Amino acid sequence: MPTLSRIVVYQQPTRKRGYQYQFTPKHHGADVGAAQWLPTLSLEEEFVVFDEAVFCDIFDDDGRFYGVLREADGELRDLGTWQQQMAEFPVANVGVPWHGYPIWAVNNEAPINRSGPNARPRKEVFAKLEGAGLITVQQRKRLYKGAHA
Amino acid sequence: MNRLTSNGSSSKPLFAYLRFKDFGVSWAGPHPFRSGFCFGSEDGRVLFTDEQGNQMYGEPTKGSDSGEAINGIASWRNYLAISTRAEVNIVTFPSPSENKQVSGIVRVGAHGIVTTASGLFVASLGPLGLMVVSPQPGANHSVRGFSGPPDETPYIYRVTSLKQGTRDVLACAGRAGGVAAMELRREDAKQTLSTITFDGLDVVDICALEPTSDSLTAAALDKNGAVILFRNVLEDKRPLTVKYDAIKGTAYRLLCCLGDVYILTSKGLYVLAKLGERFVKGQLVQGITTPVLPIPMQATDTNLYRDQCLLVVMLDEVQKYDIKLIHDSIPEFLSQGRSSEQQPTTLNPVWKQRGVGISENATRLIAVGA
Numbered sequence: 001m002p003t004l005s006r007i008v009v010y011q012q013p014t015r016k017r018g019y020q021y022q023f024t025p026k027h028h029g030a031d032v033g034a035a036q037w038l039p040t041l042s043l044e045e046e047f048v049v050f051d052e053a054v055f056c057d058i059f060d061d062d063g064r065f066y067g068v069l070r071e072a073d074g075e076l077r078d079l080g081t082w083q084q085q086m087a088e089f090p091v092a093n094v095g096v097p098w099h100g101y102p103i104w105a106v107n108n109e110a111p112i113n114r115s116g117p118n119a120r121p122r123k124e125v126f127a128k129l130e131g132a133g134l135i136t137v138q139q140r141k142r143l144y145k146g147a148h149a
Numbered sequence: 150m151n152r153l154t155s156n157g158s159s160s161k162p163l164f165a166y167l168r169f170k171d172f173g174v175s176w177a178g179p180h181p182f183r184s185g186f187c188f189g190s191e192d193g194r195v196l197f198t199d200e201q202g203n204q205m206y207g208e209p210t211k212g213s214d215s216g217e218a219i220n221g222i223a224s225w226r227n228y229l230a231i232s233t234r235a236e237v238n239i240v241t242f243p244s245p246s247e248n249k250q251v252s253g254i255v256r257v258g259a260h261g262i263v264t265t266a267s268g269l270f271v272a273s274l275g276p277l278g279l280m281v282v283s284p285q286p287g288a289n290h291s292v293r294g295f296s297g298p299p300d301e302t303p304y305i306y307r308v309t310s311l312k313q314g315t316r317d318v319l320a321c322a323g324r325a326g327g328v329a330a331m332e333l334r335r336e337d338a339k340q341t342l343s344t345i346t347f348d349g350l351d352v353v354d355i356c357a358l359e360p361t362s363d364s365l366t367a368a369a370l371d372k373n374g375a376v377i378l379f380r381n382v383l384e385d386k387r388p389l390t391v392k393y394d395a396i397k398g399t400a401y402r403l404l405c406c407l408g409d410v411y412i413l414t415s416k417g418l419y420v421l422a423k424l425g426e427r428f429v430k431g432q433l434v435q436g437i438t439t440p441v442l443p444i445p446m447q448a449t450d451t452n453l454y455r456d457q458c459l460l461v462v463m464l465d466e467v468q469k470y471d472i473k474l475i476h477d478s479i480p481e482f483l484s485q486g487r488s489s490e491q492q493p494t495t496l497n498p499v500w501k502q503r504g505v506g507i508s509e510n511a512t513r514l515i516a517v518g519a
Contacts, residue, residue, distance in 0.1 A: 082325075083304065083324045106234040106235075106259070106260065120235060137447075138447050141218075142450075144191065145176070145191070145219070146218075146220050146233070146259070146260050147220065147449075148399070
């Protein structure tokens with residue numbers, strides 16, 4: 001996806017829950033310090049990550065959703081410019097579409113407005129991804145310790 | 150595949166199983182202080198065994214303060230450094246000058262940690278660069294973070310330590326940022342990272358080709374399985390880059406031992422016999438083939454134990470491969486058709502190089518006492 005200079009709201013809501021989704025300039029080239037979606041990833045593919053996460057109920061205790069994107073052969077696609085293979089979708093305010101960004105499983109990849117022990121996907125997220133068939137056991141064990149899968 | 154020959158005669162197992170009750174292994178490597186092995190678990194515990202896999206010192210102990218999966222363990226004298234995606238833990242064990250065990254924690258996630266020849270711990274922190282810890286008695290460790298401009302600095306994913314004379318050299322797998330290397334000058338607050346990369350490269354691991362020698366030869370691994378070979382990782386700007394078609398899957402780890410190169414991918418373990426040795430000796434020339442032994446498996450990590458074995462972390466066990474036996478058996482594998490001579494494709498990418506200034510920034514260590 002090329003750099004965005006304004007917010008773009010996806011035309012369709014998610015299959016489940018009917019959430020709206022928006023693509024933000026911050027994570028599409030406008031802020032080099034923030035996690036960036038891979039330029040080769042289309043907006044449709046980014047939405048698929050979110051839609052699948054919502055469809056499979058991959059959320060943590062705080063309501064954040066987490067998603068991945070699988071290749072046809074089962075390998076995980078990179079989502080971010082730092083080769084992140086997971087994406088995080090923080091809870092949106094009421095009436096505001098959701099948004100997301102690529103995230104590593106390690107806590108140094110979190111956005112700067114989150115810090116400390118919560119700045120990484122929680123353990124149960126990986127089990128949910130595996131349970132939903134979105135990642136394999138092997139991929140879960142790799143991601144879980146901060147490695148690529 | 151766990152036998153040298155299929156008919157059972159003169160067979161010697163290629164590997165042995167190691168299984169531990171209620172201990173999901175996430176990392177396996179050498180015992181830090183004596184012969185034997187060390188294992189990290191998915192819930193942040195550490196287990197020590199002898200070379201047969203018999204548990205030592207009783208039950209596993211807590212290694213990660215956060216209880217996260219251990220992704221690296223390094224040691225120096227009576228210090229043990231344990232990395233996870235949440236923090237780096239530094240344990241000081243009792244010694245003649247230290248009468249109690251003390252732990253220190255740096256709350257920054259790491260992809261792994263290594264020890265340099267001069268006794269520093271170096272952790273790879275992704276976009277935050279490198280963390281260099283000089284262990285000190287008690288928990289008074291010197292902890293320094295080094296990072297550079299975000300749009301110039303590679304994502305520091307893995308690091309290996311090399312040595313030349315009195316120089317400590319760090320070589321880093323920098324994902325799309327390629328291979329980065331620097332001489333680590335202990336007292337300097339500013340260091341220079343030399344990087345080389347090409348479009349489409351994704352370096353996921355790096356290792357020394359002559360790990361026990363005074364040498365800056367190294368090999369790096371592209372996520373697609375291509376191997377990048379350096380005679381001098383600080384100076385080579387157009388390293389030899391080869392790819393073997395037999396290597397399938399997403400590449401995870403790269404190791405070199407006895408002149409053979411081992412690549413672990415999502416599909417299996419691949420032995421590139423004599424690749425390292427031939428490269429170092431200048432014998433890897435056009436027309437030379439490499440015996441490639443594929444061992445299909447679903448593994449998540451691997452590390453060397455001396456020049457003796459490869460500890461491969463499987464989904465529910467650890468397999469201990471006899472690398473001397475593999476090394477000596479390549480001709481037999483070839484005759485049996487289990488391995489094949491492969492001509493690699495030599496890649497000629499347009500390499501891009503740059504020097505990146507990285508400087509020291511504040512990193513806080515929390516001492517948590519005994």
